[in-house]
Amino acid sequence: MTKPMLLAEFTRLPPATRAFVLDGLSGAIDLVAQAAPETHRFLRYQWFAAALAAYGGSARTILVERDGDAVIALPMVRFGPAAARLAAVPGCYWPFRSFPASVDAGDGAFDALLDRLGQEVNALRIGPVCDGDPSLQPLLAIARGRGWVTLDRFVADSYVLDMVAAQADGGWPRTSTLRKNRYHEKHLGEHGVLDWRFLQGVELAAGAFDLLAAIEEKSWIAARTDGRDAKFTMSGHGAFWRAATGDPVLAEMLWAALLTVDGAPAAFSFDVNAGTLKYAIANSYDPAFAKQSPGKLLYYRNLVRAMEDGIHTVDWGAGDSGYKRVIGAEKGPAIRDWMLVRPGLPALLGRGLRGMWERSGQRHAAPAVDEVPPPGL
Template sequence: MFESRIAADHLTVTTVEGFPPEIDVLSAHNLSGHGFLRAAWFGAGITGTGRTLLIRRGGADTDAVLAAIPTVNFGPAIARARKVPGSYWPLRGALIASDCSVFELAHALDHRAARALGPVWRVGPARCDDPGIAVLIDAAQLAGWTVLSRPAGTSWVIDLDQARRDGWPRASTAKRLAKAERRLASLGTVAWRHVRGDGWNDDVLAELAAVEAASWIARTTDGSGAKFMSPAKRAQWRGALADPVLAQNLCATLLTIDGRTVAFSFDLDDGPVQYGIAGTYVSELGKYEIGKLANYRAVTDSIADGQSLMDLGAGDSGYKTQMGAVKGYDMADLLFVHSRTAAQVLARVWGKAVRGPGLIDNVPRGLVHG
């Protein structure tokens, strides 16, 4: 723990090395509603020094924690920039308690302890309609930070409650999928597996890596987008899966032929929402539509698990719309810059400065002092 520990009014602001257990406390009740933002999620596979800005109401009582902003190094060391870590998808974000006010958070971001965030720090991708992000932007601007934003895509979502009511999949689609699975059966014994919780182990991660290595990802790209192919990526997921809560929330739907995994969908439960993180199939069997089979089976599994929404993220809208997905919400990549001069320069390459939803518009600058 750093020496920087400052009380302003009823707040205590502390900079802590690493990702403390207070993060897990906040993951259960935060404005954004993201339960997967846990200490193990932030810490899995990071490079550089992790540290967390903690804001408490009162003393050191863990239950009184109001906000946590975990960060790691970002970009050239000389820039001293930082970012909120985590797998790029699902979303990245700070943790803000539901009873934390804009003014309390602004006090914290105006304290000396907030220097641990660096002169520039990044949060993204983030939902543009996220109430936690809105409070963070308002508070940062009130504390004198400039917030730059650039578009990070539009997410595609499937209403699983509606799909459950209507019947999933539609009869015509179910018929086509059954035909595809019968064709696949000519190659061997077809089976499905659903992995979560204590079902996770190194062998499962190796299976997912083998599918990626035999997929279009390995054949037509540099492999940087693969989630399991490299030992470093698998180590990252092992770190997250060491947390039993995350191990239960992370799940995989695997299609096998004679015991060999040939396609998968890798997803994350977050309350009523299931995020589609990754999925692919071995290229040699592409004509058997095994990617489509795995995608539809993942939705079937999520309906059976009681989820209300499947969030497929941005990009590649073709197959998503075929599955019934519609545009959900816009996302942004945010840069918080302390120097207004630096913000003007960075805005040329990053994006324009944004305002919060209006709370700070009538508050004069300089109101907050540490």
């Protein structure tokens, strides 16, 4: 009679990891995003689909599976001459252009991703992203160890508000700030009835985006620029944000604070809420009310509501640091644009173009850091 084997006598095989390419966007993107760090869970299928709808391009997705479970999803779109085999991660400029990876993806999964990536492209652009991006950092480390050239250009410094620390340090907002805000609100009320509202994706999709766009069309961005950087007008990025609300999970992450005066939109703040982290995407106001600082009044109300809702950190991204410092924000991780160039002739060419790539960004504030934790983690 054959003696039965004990469970301890079986040899555990290492997990089987494979990477393969799918035409279009893979539905598994959502599964990976759900297992990604909280900061990256908005990187869902519809986020990338909205980018393709708004900005064009035809996507392919590298999917990495471990024992049949998707752990990394890398959508990419071609750009430049076909013979150059260049690709970029699609998305919206801010919060960032990255891709979802499970928190426990591991080096083996990123190794498999790099193997497949080298078969598909000569170079991949990822960014802008903050230093320490949890999807990019392990890929950079493995790529460098295997002879890939990694080029970065500095875009800007981010500004981050730690509301937990601010509250612990004597309370936030300060009593003097609240007193000044009440004074301005009193005078703003002389223009008409004030209404302060908070809106999420369903309400935004149902027409509230048009209210935000109406404010932008009266703001400095319309008066001083060609309007292409406006977030919610149809000549700006409005198509992207409207399309993003097609996913109810993603729509729940979209958040707007709106001030109306006698029913007319006067100021807004718009964010993406990612767990305990809030990405401040845009804010604007009607200059007709500029003397009473409606934008400032609104974003203070918005941040107080954020604290009540369990938000710990606000990432303001790049741009005018003046009002952000007044609020209490401090300089956070640098924002950079990356190009990963595969070994061989492409890497040789990449090294020669390093200086040109760096000069195409802003003045370098600091060298790239490999091990900087992302904001909010």
